[in-house]
Amino acid sequence: MSTTPILEVTNLRVEYHGANRQVVAVNDVSFSIGEGEIFGLAGESGCGKSTVANAIMRLLKDPAEITGGQIRFKGRDLLALRGEELRRFRWKEIAMIFQSAMNSLNPVMTIGSQMVDIFTTHEGLSVKQARSRSAELLRLVSIDPVRLDSYPHQLSGGMRQRAVIAMALALEPSLLIMDEPTTALDVVVQQEIMAQISDLQRQLGFSVLFITHDMSLMVELSHRMAVMHSGRLVEMADAELMFDSPLHPYTLSLMNAFPPLTGPRVRLTGLSDSVRAADGSAGSCSFHVSCPPDLANCSGNIPDLREVAPGRFVAEHPRTSIEGTAA
Amino acid sequence: MSVTTPSETVALATPDDPATAPASGRRPRRGLIRGILGNRKAAFGAAVLLLFGVVALAAPLLAPGNPSLITAIASQPPSLEHLFGTTAKGQDILALTMHGARTSLLVGFVVGAAATLVGLLVGVASAYFGWVIDDLLSLVTNVFLLIPGLPLLVILAAFLPPGIGTVVVVLIITGWAGSARVLRSQALSIRSKDFVAAAVVTGEHPLRIMFREILPNMASIVMSTFLACVIFGIGAQAGLEFLGLGDASVVSWGTNLYWASNDGALFTGAWWAFVPSGLCIALVAFALAMVNYAVDEVTNPRLRTTKKGRTRA
Amino acid sequence: MRFIVRRLAFYLLAFWVSITLNFLLPRFMPGDPVTRMFAQAANKMQPHQIEQLRQLFGLDERPIWQQYLSYVQNIFTGQMGVSISRFPTPVSEVIGSQIGWTLLLGGTALVIAVVIGNLLGILAAWRRGGVLDSVFPPILVFVGSFPYFWLAMAALYLFGVVLGWFPIRHAFDAGMTPELSWTFLSSIATHLFLPALTIVLVSIGGWMLGMRNTMIATTAEDYILMAEAKGLTNNRIMFRYAARNAMLPSVTAFGMSFGFIVGGALLTEVVFAYPGVGYQLLAAVQGLDYPLMQGIFLTITAAVLVANFLVDIVYVRLDPRVRVS
Ligand SMILES: Nc1ncnc2c1ncn2[C@@H]1O[C@H](COP(=O)(O)OP(=O)(O)OP(=O)(O)O)[C@@H](O)[C@H]1O
Ligand code: SF4
Ligand SMILES: [Mg+2]
Numbered sequence: 001m002s003t004t005p006i007l008e009v010t011n012l013r014v015e016y017h018g019a020n021r022q023v024v025a026v027n028d029v030s031f032s033i034g035e036g037e038i039f040g041l042a043g044e045s046g047c048g049k050s051t052v053a054n055a056i057m058r059l060l061k062d063p064a065e066i067t068g069g070q071i072r073f074k075g076r077d078l079l080a081l082r083g084e085e086l087r088r089f090r091w092k093e094i095a096m097i098f099q100s101a102m103n104s105l106n107p108v109m110t111i112g113s114q115m116v117d118i119f120t121t122h123e124g125l126s127v128k129q130a131r132s133r134s135a136e137l138l139r140l141v142s143i144d145p146v147r148l149d150s151y152p153h154q155l156s157g158g159m160r161q162r163a164v165i166a167m168a169l170a171l172e173p174s175l176l177i178m179d180e181p182t183t184a185l186d187v188v189v190q191q192e193i194m195a196q197i198s199d200l201q202r203q204l205g206f207s208v209l210f211i212t213h214d215m216s217l218m219v220e221l222s223h224r225m226a227v228m229h230s231g232r233l234v235e236m237a238d239a240e241l242m243f244d245s246p247l248h249p250y251t252l253s254l255m256n257a258f259p260p261l262t263g264p265r266v267r268l269t270g271l272s273d274s275v276r277a278a279d280g281s282a283g284s285c286s287f288h289v290s291c292p293p294d295l296a297n298c299s300g301n302i303p304d305l306r307e308v309a310p311g312r313f314v315a316e317h318p319r320t321s322i323e324g325t326a327a
Numbered sequence: 328m329s330v331t332t333p334s335e336t337v338a339l340a341t342p343d344d345p346a347t348a349p350a351s352g353r354r355p356r357r358g359l360i361r362g363i364l365g366n367r368k369a370a371f372g373a374a375v376l377l378l379f380g381v382v383a384l385a386a387p388l389l390a391p392g393n394p395s396l397i398t399a400i401a402s403q404p405p406s407l408e409h410l411f412g413t414t415a416k417g418q419d420i421l422a423l424t425m426h427g428a429r430t431s432l433l434v435g436f437v438v439g440a441a442a443t444l445v446g447l448l449v450g451v452a453s454a455y456f457g458w459v460i461d462d463l464l465s466l467v468t469n470v471f472l473l474i475p476g477l478p479l480l481v482i483l484a485a486f487l488p489p490g491i492g493t494v495v496v497v498l499i500i501t502g503w504a505g506s507a508r509v510l511r512s513q514a515l516s517i518r519s520k521d522f523v524a525a526a527v528v529t530g531e532h533p534l535r536i537m538f539r540e541i542l543p544n545m546a547s548i549v550m551s552t553f554l555a556c557v558i559f560g561i562g563a564q565a566g567l568e569f570l571g572l573g574d575a576s577v578v579s580w581g582t583n584l585y586w587a588s589n590d591g592a593l594f595t596g597a598w599w600a601f602v603p604s605g606l607c608i609a610l611v612a613f614a615l616a617m618v619n620y621a622v623d624e625v626t627n628p629r630l631r632t633t634k635k636g637r638t639r640a
Numbered sequence: 641m642r643f644i645v646r647r648l649a650f651y652l653l654a655f656w657v658s659i660t661l662n663f664l665l666p667r668f669m670p671g672d673p674v675t676r677m678f679a680q681a682a683n684k685m686q687p688h689q690i691e692q693l694r695q696l697f698g699l700d701e702r703p704i705w706q707q708y709l710s711y712v713q714n715i716f717t718g719q720m721g722v723s724i725s726r727f728p729t730p731v732s733e734v735i736g737s738q739i740g741w742t743l744l745l746g747g748t749a750l751v752i753a754v755v756i757g758n759l760l761g762i763l764a765a766w767r768r769g770g771v772l773d774s775v776f777p778p779i780l781v782f783v784g785s786f787p788y789f790w791l792a793m794a795a796l797y798l799f800g801v802v803l804g805w806f807p808i809r810h811a812f813d814a815g816m817t818p819e820l821s822w823t824f825l826s827s828i829a830t831h832l833f834l835p836a837l838t839i840v841l842v843s844i845g846g847w848m849l850g851m852r853n854t855m856i857a858t859t860a861e862d863y864i865l866m867a868e869a870k871g872l873t874n875n876r877i878m879f880r881y882a883a884r885n886a887m888l889p890s891v892t893a894f895g896m897s898f899g900f901i902v903g904g905a906l907l908t909e910v911v912f913a914y915p916g917v918g919y920q921l922l923a924a925v926q927g928l929d930y931p932l933m934q935g936i937f938l939t940i941t942a943a944v945l946v947a948n949f950l951v952d953i954v955y956v957r958l959d960p961r962v963r964v965s
Contacts (some may be wrong), residue, residue: 039899057869090871104866106881108888108960117880121872151960167870358893470654472896475944477903478937479661485925486665558785565787566907571925584790588911593797599910600796605790610783620781 005032005072005209006174007056011070014051014060025230027050028069028304033175038201039210040222042215042254049211049233050281052100053149053289055180056209057096058086076172092122096170096177097161099211102184104164111138111163112148118170120166137166141196158189169204175199177209182217215255219243224311228249232302236313247314333491353552361507364469371619375614379607383428394578405599410598412527414590423583424603427522430579431561432609434491438498443553445499446506451545454514465511484572496572501557506552513548517541547626556624558612565608577602582603642814643962647952651945662934663711666697667704677724677928689722693931720935725927726920730866731935734783735917739939741811742915742916748832748906749839750898757844758890761851762883765859774854780845788904792838792911799834809913835908842904843897850893853887861885888959895951 014026025048033039043049054060056071058078072076073093081089098104103307106114112134119130152160168176178197182190198221201208212218218225219239226236227250233244235248246252285326305313364370382389398591403410411420453464480501486491517523518541526536561580567573568581577584583604585594592600670742678693687832694700714720720731764773783791800808807813812827858864859882867881906918913919917936924932956962 050861057864059869085871087871090869092871095871097871098862100864101861103862106867106885108884109880117872117876118870119875121870153961164866196655293876402814404787466650466653469650470657473651473654473899473945473948474658475899475902475940478907478940481921481925482662482665482933483936485930508667562787566789568788569789569907570910570922584793588793593793593801596796596801601793602789605786605794608787608790609785613782615782616785 001064004035006123007033007070007209008037008268009052009056009070010072012052012055012071013066014048014055015065015067016063017065018050018063025056025064025073026233029228029231029233030069031226031233031236032306033184033207033209036205036207037224038210038222040212040218040225041211042212042218042225043228044213044254047228049213049228050179052228053096053177053211055208056177057090057094060319069201081204082208088122091168092171094175094177095173097164097168097179097181099179099181099183102157102160107152111155115148115163115167115170118167122171124210133170134166137170138163138202141166146252156187158193161193162196163190165193165200165256169200169206173206175207175209179211180213183212197221200287213254216244227254228304232315233280233305233313234315236305238311241312247308267308273324331513342364343544366623366625368617372614372617372619373622375610377434379611379614380426382425383432386399386425386429387557390425392422394422394426395572395576400536402595402597402600404597409624411603412597414586414597415588416586416599420583423536423578424580424607426578427583427604427609430491431564431581432496432611434495434564434579435557435561435611436562437495438502439553439557441495441499442502442556442560443506443549444553445503446508446510446556447545447549449503449507450510450512450596451537452513454518455533457518459536461511463612464507466531467509468504468507470543471501472508476501476563477566479527480567481570484567489572490574491577494567498560502556502563503570505559506556511544511546511547514541517544547622551619551622554615554622558615561611580608643956644952647949649936655942655945656891658938659712659715662715662938663708665934666930667707677930679807680724680928685722685743686728689728693720693721696931706941712855715938718940721931723924723929723932725923725929725932727855729756731931734920734932735935738917738920739943740916741805741914742902742909743915743943744828745832745839745914746901749836749843749905750901752836753840753843754847754894756888757847758851758883758887760844761848762886763856765852765855765886766878766882768856773911775850777845777852778934780848783841784843786842786844787907788838788842789841789907789911792835792880792908795834795838799881807831811915828906830911831914835905835912835914838908839901839904843901846897847890851886851890854889855882858882858886882922888955891955891958895948898947902940903946 006095007031010030012026012029013024016023017027026251027048029048029052031039031041034160039051041049051060051064054064055066056073058080058081064077066194073230078089083181083205105111112131114135115137116127116130119125119133120127125133134148137145143159143162143166147155147159152163157164157251167180174180182193187194194217197208208221210218210222219242222239224237225242226233227242227248228234229250234247235251237247242256243252246255305315395418398419400417402417403413413419414423449464449468449610452469453461461634471576480497483497486495487497492581516573523536523540531540534580564573564579565581565584568579569588570584571585573579573585575582575585581604584601587600587604590597590600592598678690691700696714700707702737705753714734718835723731723734727736760772760776762768764776767773786794799805807830811831812818812824813831816823816824816827863885864877865881867877872881905916907915908914908923909918912923917940921933921936923929926937
């Protein structure tokens with residue numbers, strides 16, 4: 001992989017201003033994505049993954065606010081983009097596939113016109129030219145171009161998802177953000193789509209920020225990955241390496257929560273529902289069962305990442321084991 | 328299932344960070360009643376309603392005697408002696424307005440309560456029993472919603488013996504369908520919630536489920552339906568009376584306007600003859616609407632108009 | 641298609657209910673107002689007119705089902721008796737000569753209120769907390785709290801009587817003959833202005849707030865977020881993505897509101913002596929003209945049902961999800 005980063009996120013902090021309390025959804029998060037690299041971001045539900053993605057896309061609005069940090073894309077300061085400049089930047093440079101791709105298509109417009117308006121807005125193409133470009137794109141994701149005139153509800157879930165992927169690739173962006181792109185699909189379709197994305201990525205060479213809570217899926221696809229917990233990164237490393245020898249106990253438990261897609265069958269341990277009641281604190285980590293009693297809750301106080309080996313980062317934790325023997 | 332929101336602990340753990348301190352002027356939300364009491368719109372609405380309620384109750388003390396009696400020179404503009412002026416017949420308009428509040432508010436609230444009750448029964452029965460009963464009740468509701476209200480009011484009122492009772496009955500007949508529709512859809516969505524399903528499975532009695540599980544969860548929607556029905560009742564009563572379909576000898580805001588119009592107040596320049604009653608109807612309806620919006624806002628925070636008072640850190 | 645057929649069946653049912661109501665009311669109401677009507681008006685009527693009214697109001701001695709059948713038949717052939725207050729014109733003719741004005745007034749007011757109200761709602765929701773969002777709603781709600789006819793009276797008094805800017809009664813200047821000329825049309829327009837304005841003022845707030853609330857719900861949808869990510873222009877997102885979807889409930893409400901608008905138009909006509917069916921309705925009430933009252937009720941109901949049916953057809957064009965299933 002090339003190592004020139006195209007995206008650099010440094011000390012990003014995002015808060016949600018609730019009616020009566022503030023939620024720090026992303027707290028001092030830093031990472032970078034290289035050219036042509038697939039970077040995975042994993043973590044349990046609610047840890048702030050989508051918030052990171054939306055912050056990069058500059059899609060956060062009112063209750064959410066970016067209160068600190070920097071996001072640079074190809075050296076440009078994304079947080080400084082305004083109005084027209086921001087509008088032109090979106091989709092051209094970074095495209096995104098949303099967590100709820102099922103609902104991310106406008107139900108009253110045909111697939112075709114939702115693709116066409118990308119070209120007419122960004123490249124000033126005529127509707128006719130835009131339509132033929134859209135047809136090509138649909139072919140790229142193996143959908144029959146007659147589907148241009150279909151409405152979203154007339155497509156199957158997998159087809160809809162592929163149509164969204166086609167849209168995302170329309171302007172050949174350098175970075176594609178995929179926020180749990182296959183959560184709502186069944187496993188077979190999920191596999192098909194992931195294979196397709198992986199093909200397209202090799203073909204076109206864009207970088208990917210891949211978000212999921214499914215560690216095994218992530219390891220198959222990503223080059224490098226990071227694990228997020230309570231709005232903080234707890235570990236970041238080469239994907240294979242992290243999968244083979246996780247350093248942070250949270251990474252380990254997240255991994256055990258999902259069966260690997262290939263390989264021998266193993267018993268599932270992992271994110272347990274039986275939150276330890278001892279500390280009695282609301283909003284605690286569901287991983288308590290396997291952490292020691294004196295560490296009732298570290299999620300309120302996760303330290304910064306530290307480089308423990310070249311390219312290997314982990315947040316200090318009494319159970320962090322450099323040898324990778326956290327059990 | 329444990330719902331974990333770990334990031335909230337992060338915020339709580341760093342209270343010295345100014346960005347995490349509670350935004351000023353925002354109080355935590357505790358229950359419907361509390362929320363409504365703390366709402367400015369609701370406070371305004373309740374104050375206006377209270378004022379009108381007191382005036383209506385105290386009308387016989389504030390303006391003793393029959394307000395329809397001719398007690399002064401006709402068509403006098405407002406003066407110290409007759410604060411709201413006098414009608415073309417020589418009645419005191421302030422007295423007529425205060426006494427009119429009694430009938431108008433009474434009819435409005437009775438119609439509102441009755442229409443809401445009918446709507447509630449139909450809506451909840453429809454949602455609870457489902458199937459044929461629901462289809463049937465929905466059909467009747469929709470037919471009543473579709474038939475234009477005012478012409479229906481007119482032919483009903485024209486064939487029934489004139490009087491306040493008729494007005495009330497006719498307004499209930501034309502007003503219940505709207506509330507039934509709203510309440511049915513709310514009841515349906517509660518009916519599909521897990522806790523109701525659980526109650527059904529554990530074999531609780533249908534009536535008990537209806538009154539203990541479904542109804543309590545409809546409090547806010549019943550409240551806003553009721554308020555809307557009262558607004559409808561007061562307005563529609565005035566419309567009927569203005570057309571001469573009420574009992575013209577009863578003093579109410581509607582009949583005041585009927586007489587003002589009949590006496591040609593518009594063309595003789597006697598604006599004081601029609602302004603007070605109309606303004607009262609509008610103020611009461613506005614106050615009710617304000618309380619209604621407050622209920623909406625408290626139960627549906629997304630509709631609140633957000634104030635942008637924060638600064639970027 | 642199935643949707644349309646189902647709706648059509650429903651409207652026919654609703655119309656049947658109104659006819660039946662019309663049939664039953666004079667036959668089962670206490671006090672027998674119809675006899676009173678005959679006592680007042682019978683001496684000026686021809687025998688066959690009396691006979692027809694007796695049939696319509698159930699004073700003939702035939703069995704009830706026979707009465708019912710011939711009643712339904714009469715209604716569908718447009719035989720609704722003679723008007724008492726405009727004797728000896730048949731009811732259908734009275735209504736026919738006046739419904740046009742009501743449609744003009746109600747239609748104009750409805751279109752203006754819907755277009756402006758919805759636009760305001762879209763803009764208010766798009767700029768949450770902006771001037772439009774915080775200033776307009778309370779004012780419009782307050783204006784909307786006045787009864788239609790009272791606002792009509794106030795407008796008539798202020799702009800007609802005191803300021804003299806607009807004519808105060810009828811639909812065109814007295815002494816004019818209807819023709820397709822500039823002067824006649826402008827006379828119609830100036831006469832239409834105040835009545836239409838009052839209806840617009842009373843009803844616009846409801847449209848604005850309704851649209852605002854559905855718009856707010858719609859802007860939280862994922863396809864709006866995606867449209868924004870796509871880098872589309874603000875206007876395109878607001879209208880083609882958000883408003884286009886938020887409009888759907890509005891269209892349904894549009895059908896439901898015909899009844900209210902008609903009611904408002906009727907009362908407003910009374911105040912402005914506007915020669916539509918509403919004004920005629922007042923005359924009918926005052927003259928105990930039951931045939932005309934019933935005729936107006938049925939005609940307006942039919943008009944509202946037809947309008948709703950047209951709205952359904954439009955709705956099917958607007959929402960592809962209904963079109964297919
Ligand atoms: N509109 C909002 N208002 C207040 N808090 C919010 C809002 N949206 C998200 N949050 C908070 O921000 C945190 C992070 O949310 P986010 O959507 O980024 O999580 P996620 O990691 O994407 O989860 P998932 O896997 O379920 O998509 C959550 O804990 C949530 O409580
Ligand atoms: S110490 Fe507590 S919060 Fe931290 S990883 Fe272990 S269980 Fe989770
Ligand atoms: Mg997410």
